[in-house]
Amino acid sequence: MDHDSRALSRGRRTGHVLTGASALFLASYAVRVLANDLPQRWLNLCLAVTVLCWAVFVLDYAMRWRLSGLGLKFVRVHWLDTIVLVLPLLRPLCVVQIHDAMQRGHDRPRLSLHARVAVYAGLSVTLLGFTGALAVYQHEHTAPNASIVTFGDAVWWTCATLATVGYGDVAPVTPMGRTIAVLLMACGLALLGTVTGSFGSWLIQVFMREDEQRPPES
Structure with missing residues (x-):
């Protein structure tokens, strides 16, 4: 070997x-x-x-x-x-490395690779959302005047935060909870950009190949 x-x-x-x-x-x-x-x-x-x-x-x-x-x-x-x-709870963010390696290592549109990035990003969002919900629940549910008092509240808040919707019905009140919120918003934008960027890159490459293969007009 x-x-x-x-x-x-x-x-x-x-x-x-x-x-x-x-x-x-x-x-x-x-x-x-x-x-x-x-x-x-x-x-x-x-x-x-x-x-x-x-x-x-x-x-x-x-x-x-x-x-x-x-x-x-x-x-x-x-x-x-x-x-x-x-911050070990951010380990799902390693999907960014997979996306970067794929972009540098392949210059032809291969749907399986781009689809894999989308799957990895989806799994990363799920894991990141779960860990974020755990972390915010740990710091929020016993705080005075807290609106996140159950793990279900934490999951709902995490989904809204990762999607950058921000309904405002529940929100963290502790400094650590708000720090986690900032991290989740940044991570949500980054992972969403990974998926949309990969899909957009694949579409552009496919269209370019179709233009190159189209016979010249007489």
Whole structure:
């Protein structure tokens, strides 16, 4: 097995590990937020799983930083990974990297690739919305004069925020809740732009190919 094959194999294994760690991180965090009436030992176990998963993210980041040889430049080049490391609940935003790699690696319209980006973006919105609802519910439901008092309220507010609709019937009142709102609005715009940009790019490429293949008028 050559060096490139070994590197690809390592990359796939690392991807599987990070995917599993992300799922465990989200599950343990959800249990701590939604099932806080559990015995303390179970809540402590969920906290330990959350911290362990975050340690996996830190280790992966540190290894890639060391192997890159970029020094502090790595933080700027891989800015999305840096943000996700600090805020692990934003891991669904890694779909932006998939979109960027697709745009740089293919110059022909292939619907399957663009459709895949749309699917990844949809899944990312779902995961991001769920984590955002968890985070805002955790900080809002016990706050004085809070309008987000149930997890259902948090889900409804998150959907409206990601869609940048902003009905205003429920809204965060705590500083952390409002910070989460700003992040969700920015993420919603970014992911929506990813889908519409990918679809628009595919349409333009298809039309260009049709024009090139059209026989000249006599």
